[in-house]
Amino acid sequence: MADVAFLLLAFFLMTTTMNIDKGIMVKLPPWDPENVIDVKVADRNVFTVLVNANDELLVEGEPMEVSKLREAAKEFIANPYGRPDLSESPQKAVISLKTDRGTSYKMYITVYNELKAAYRELRDEAAMKKYGVPFDKLPPDKQKEIRKMYPIKISEAEPEAIGEQIGG
Numbered sequence: 640m641a642d643v644a645f646l647l648l649a650f651f652l653m654t655t656t657m658n659i660d661k662g663i664m665v666k667l668p669p670w671d672p673e674n675v676i677d678v679k680v681a682d683r684n685v686f687t688v689l690v691n692a693n694d695e696l697l698v699e700g701e702p703m704e705v706s707k708l709r710e711a712a713k714e715f716i717a718n719p720y721g722r723p724d725l726s727e728s729p730q731k732a733v734i735s736l737k738t739d740r741g742t743s744y745k746m747y748i749t750v751y752n753e754l755k756a757a758y759r760e761l762r763d764e765a766a767m768k769k770y771g772v773p774f775d776k777l778p779p780d781k782q783k784e785i786r787k788m789y790p791i792k793i794s795e796a797e798p799e800a801i802g803e804q805i806g807g
Contacts, residue, residue: 683725686715688734690739696708705753709754712734716729716761739798
C-alpha cells in the first residue's frame with residue numbers, strides 16, 4: 640500500500656503544472672548609463688495622469704472617472720481637430736502616469752489597461768481605415784507601419800506621496 644501511495648504521489652508531483660503569475664508584460668529598453676539622453680518634451684505633448692492614495696484619478700489637472708480615461712487619451716494622442724492644447728502628433732504624444740505609494744494595485748492596473756487600450760483602439764482604427772483589416776490581423780510589415788503611426792509612449796514616474804493633490 641505504501642509503495643502505491645508513493646508512486647501516486649510521485650506521479651502527481653511530476654505531472655502537475657503550477658500557475659505562475661507573469662506580471663505586466665512590458666519590455667523595457669536596456670539600461671546604458673553612458674547613453675542617457677535628457678529629452679525635452681513640449682508641455683502640450685504630455686498627457687498627465689495622476690492617481691492618489693485614495694485611488695482618485697486626476698487627468699491634466701482635473702478629476703476624471705476611469706471610464707472616460709480611454710477616450711480622453713485617444714483624443715489627446717490623435718488630436719483629430721488640431722487643437723492647440725492637445726499633442727502636436729501621435730508620434731510626439733507622451734502619456735505621463737504617476738501614482739501615489741498608497742495607490743492600490745487594482746487601480747494602477749485599471750488605469751494602465753485603459754491607456755494601453757487607447758493605443759490599441761487607435762491602431763485598430765488606423766488599420767481598418769488604411770487596410771480594411773484590424774491591426775492584429777495585419778502582416779508584420781503592415782503592423783510595423785501602424786506602430787510607427789501610433790508609438791506607445793507611456794512614461795511612469797517613481798511613486799511618491801501625491802495624495803494631497805486630489806483632495807486627499
